[in-house]
Amino acid sequence: MSENSWIICWYAQEPWQEVVYRVLTSAGFHGHRMFGVWSKTQAQTNQPNHNLANATECFYYMRKGKPLLAKPGRINNFIYSAVPPNDKTHPTERPLDLMTDLLGTFGHPTMRVLVPFAGSGVTLIAAHLCGMKPFGYEIVKAYRDSYLVKVHKL
Secondary structure (H helix, E strand, C coil), X not given: XXXXXXXXXXXXXXXXXXXXXXXHHHCCCECCCCCEEEEEEEEECCCCCCCCCEEEEEEEEEEECCCCCCCCCXXXXXXXXXXXXXXXXXXXXXXXXXXXXHHHHHCCCCCEEEECCCCCCHHHHHXXXXXXXXEECCCXXXXXXXXXXXXXXX
């Protein structure tokens, strides 16, 4: 990574919160245990008789060097509706508006954005719409093919 850059790392709080934090800090990233939150307007659970429905997803934002936020003072809560299940091309697909806001909070136009797990391609598209230079990859052919169609339409 370039000096003065950010990493955004999504994770499931249970059991990964502490593990992901330790891995990021041992790799030389700086930050603290404060995380960003995507608050969804709809919740879901696979075990409704045992678990409350979850309406949040968390991410660590950590840095190399001393990059500045593009949106100073922004709160850590990003409130966006989830992608409807019938519209998803990937199980963990996030809405384009969320990813555009997130990238616009941490990045600036012309920045390079690496998306190592491209999934639905939404982050690649959001980076492009923000004037950034996205690149990424996906090893599952079906997911890769679905976002190539989206990119072509764009």
